[in-house]
Amino acid sequence: MYVELGKVVGVWGVKGWIKLHSYTRHRADIAHYKTWYLQPPRQGGDPEAIEIRQCREQGQGIVAQLEGITDRDQAMSLNGYKIFVHQRDLPELPAGEFYWHQLVGLQVRNSDGDIGAIDSILETGANDVLVCKNSQSGQPDVLIPYIDQVVLGVDLDAGTMTVDWDPSYLLE
Template structure:
């Protein structure tokens, strides 16, 4: 039986800006194809470059992608060194990474989810004044649009010291904000800021 030992070797010089963009779920077909589950509805990072890095535990390997295409909500791909189903199946569970510097440029007004994580959400106070509500900890997809998961802080004016907003069990509270024009007024990635009409009292 063929194994991953025939695949590309470990790469000790992997780029410093690697971003996890998906993982291998299973073999696809009988000729070495693989099915990749992207970590967001955006698969451009997977489709826009022909060099990926695969990681499992502490091992990182570089692969040269022969082809990659969308397949429903997944991406199917083949890469050098994998030519049959047994070899492909040996990659199941490996995480796929791509350098952030190689992500394709998006159209104006579009954003990669990974770039939104860590941004501060600015909402509105009772009298319409700006309030820092929290920071984006995660982005997910509900099938219609992206959802910002915001770790809440006690609302304060932007630039002021913050403290987490806790629930009755001592955990930081979270709110879910639809990433749509009805609530999001603007995104400034350089300032790590998302301006919204999300109310302070939500």
């Protein structure tokens, strides 16, 4: 299984370097992986492996030199490609911490029952926010702060998250 960590957003220089946007918590963390798996935009199938020769912060962004990409035209052909790594290559997290991809899809429940499934997660700066597809047909998404006071438990094996949150909180 692959996890998306970023995408190619342009070229840097004339020697085949690419600019990329990193989705990792600290943008430079994407440089810790020696092999990326690239996939063209809007295309299915398994991404193709490519070795990373160099990857570093450059100004406000990240640039990388990939094995076999030696000029600007080759680098430009990768614009828009998604960058993945194998899930097994992600570092082990301490107990009680989770990667976002592990949380997406979990059924969220409170003491009154099912709230919905986590569809995505927003990074707001103060704290992350879970976006849950409401289990009540036709109702808007439920936004839940991902903080210790609200998230009571996560059971990845059962595919559930227990929260102390009233889904009508923001509708009042």
